[in-house]
Amino acid sequence: MKIIVLGAGILGVSSAWYLSQDGHEVTVIDRQDGCALETSFANGAQISVSYAEPWANPGAPLKLAKWLLRDDSPLLFRWRADWHQWLWGLQFARECLPARTRFNTIQLTNLGLYSRAALIDLRAKLALEYDQLERGILHVFTSDKELEASRPGLELMREFGCTMNFLDRAQTVALEPALNAFSGQIAGAAHAPEDESGDAFKFTQQLALRCARAGVTFRYDTTIKRLVKNGGDIDGVEIEHAGQTQVLSADAYVVALGCWSAHLLRAVGMSPAIYPAKGYSATVPIKPGQNANTVSITDHQMKIVFSRLGDSVRIAGTAELSGYDLKLNMLRCQALTRRAEELFPGVLDNARAQYWSGLRPATPSNLPYIGKSRLGRLWLNTGHGTLGWTHGAGSGRALADLMSQRKPDVDFAFMGS
Numbered sequence: 001m002k003i004i005v006l007g008a009g010i011l012g013v014s015s016a017w018y019l020s021q022d023g024h025e026v027t028v029i030d031r032q033d034g035c036a037l038e039t040s041f042a043n044g045a046q047i048s049v050s051y052a053e054p055w056a057n058p059g060a061p062l063k064l065a066k067w068l069l070r071d072d073s074p075l076l077f078r079w080r081a082d083w084h085q086w087l088w089g090l091q092f093a094r095e096c097l098p099a100r101t102r103f104n105t106i107q108l109t110n111l112g113l114y115s116r117a118a119l120i121d122l123r124a125k126l127a128l129e130y131d132q133l134e135r136g137i138l139h140v141f142t143s144d145k146e147l148e149a150s151r152p153g154l155e156l157m158r159e160f161g162c163t164m165n166f167l168d169r170a171q172t173v174a175l176e177p178a179l180n181a182f183s184g185q186i187a188g189a190a191h192a193p194e195d196e197s198g199d200a201f202k203f204t205q206q207l208a209l210r211c212a213r214a215g216v217t218f219r220y221d222t223t224i225k226r227l228v229k230n231g232g233d234i235d236g237v238e239i240e241h242a243g244q245t246q247v248l249s250a251d252a253y254v255v256a257l258g259c260w261s262a263h264l265l266r267a268v269g270m271s272p273a274i275y276p277a278k279g280y281s282a283t284v285p286i287k288p289g290q291n292a293n294t295v296s297i298t299d300h301q302m303k304i305v306f307s308r309l310g311d312s313v314r315i316a317g318t319a320e321l322s323g324y325d326l327k328l329n330m331l332r333c334q335a336l337t338r339r340a341e342e343l344f345p346g347v348l349d350n351a352r353a354q355y356w357s358g359l360r361p362a363t364p365s366n367l368p369y370i371g372k373s374r375l376g377r378l379w380l381n382t383g384h385g386t387l388g389w390t391h392g393a394g395s396g397r398a399l400a401d402l403m404s405q406r407k408p409d410v411d412f413a414f415m416g417s
């Protein structure tokens, strides 16, 4: 088949790779001058099967109410005159019901395990290097209350196959000595030893190179204007490059445009529940002679993650549902480096921090849309929210299976199945 993949983030490029391996003729289109230059650029770097509990959970409404007035809170709704946002909020409220949270956690764990295995497989097969570390993820709790509140979710992931070891303070610091100065504040931790970390941007760039060698065509600096609908089918995609507009046709189209998928899909009558959840990261060099963490850390009190990438630490977190604006709010940026200073005092060269913001393509349930849409020839691989890097390889592999009429080897609620 001739297939056009719309978007060259981690989801578009992994889709292109697996589709090309099935012998399809694949073209990838993106408005940037390279791949992974938007949300896949500087994320938290975690391959985190163990972060499968969705934002929407029974504890979320109370937490959100408490955070409402704090400008540096981990999750912030800034209500706008945008009914898509209000509808998203209502759907989010529904996903906070215990049965929905349980279902979503199991689905995300299944997809996470499948995807992590796909990533490991790709890395070995293609010799990809992207500052990866296989030291697991340490979920650190600063209060017994927070640890006990998280325990059922973590136990559920364990029940469904995610290895998880509960550690006391001494065991936590023994595993990650860089936390020594912070140890007085640690109540306990959960370590997921098979989770990983690594640079999503470097990974995607290398995979795109392998795609190009395998015959995939990349058309950069090209804006996707609209899908051309004909009755119940998609017949083409209108693009603009260097001031010229053109319609390209194919046998199938894959939408992998991150949070911008929503605009394109609404214009052809679909109503995906995807809304941008803005997050920030700081990439900070380690001072000479200092030791920073090598185990990736999730700080549950502040909802901030810390991943070692070569000679730097990537600190990421915060979520702001406030539209598509990417402007850096320095208050929220500095909340990241301030917290890093509490965990690893004197270790990072904060004066050289590189701040970044990105828009997670968030769905109310945290479940992505993968599979066949109700419009002929149109497939989706989008809406991966907080876990697009974790689910990148597996989602691409599963989509290629579905497009070749094979059943993916994972229990997940794919579209159209």
Ligand SMILES: Cc1cc2nc3c(=O)[nH]c(=O)nc-3n(C[C@H](O)[C@H](O)[C@H](O)COP(=O)(O)OP(=O)(O)OC[C@H]3O[C@@H](n4cnc5c(N)ncnc54)[C@H](O)[C@@H]3O)c2cc1C
Binding pocket: 006, 007, 008, 009, 010, 011, 012, 029, 030, 031, 032, 035, 036, 037, 038, 039, 040, 041, 042, 043, 044, 045, 046, 047, 048, 222, 223, 224, 225, 256, 257, 258, 259, 260, 277, 278, 279, 280, 281, 305, 316, 317, 357, 358, 359, 360, 361, 381, 382, 383, 384, 385, 386, 387, 388, 389, 390, 391
């Ligand atoms: C602060 C932060 C921390 C995160 N940490 C983690 C983490 O630790 N682990 C994890 O698993 N996930 C994490 N994520 C989530 C992850 O980064 C995303 O889910 C993932 O990058 C989404 O990839 P994507 O390919 O769907 O979207 P994108 O990477 O945004 O790709 C979409 C592409 O579409 C292109 N595009 C959009 N519109 C058009 C158009 N009209 N015409 C042409 N091209 C267009 C864009 O240029 C872009 O390249 C984090 C996200 C953020 C913001």
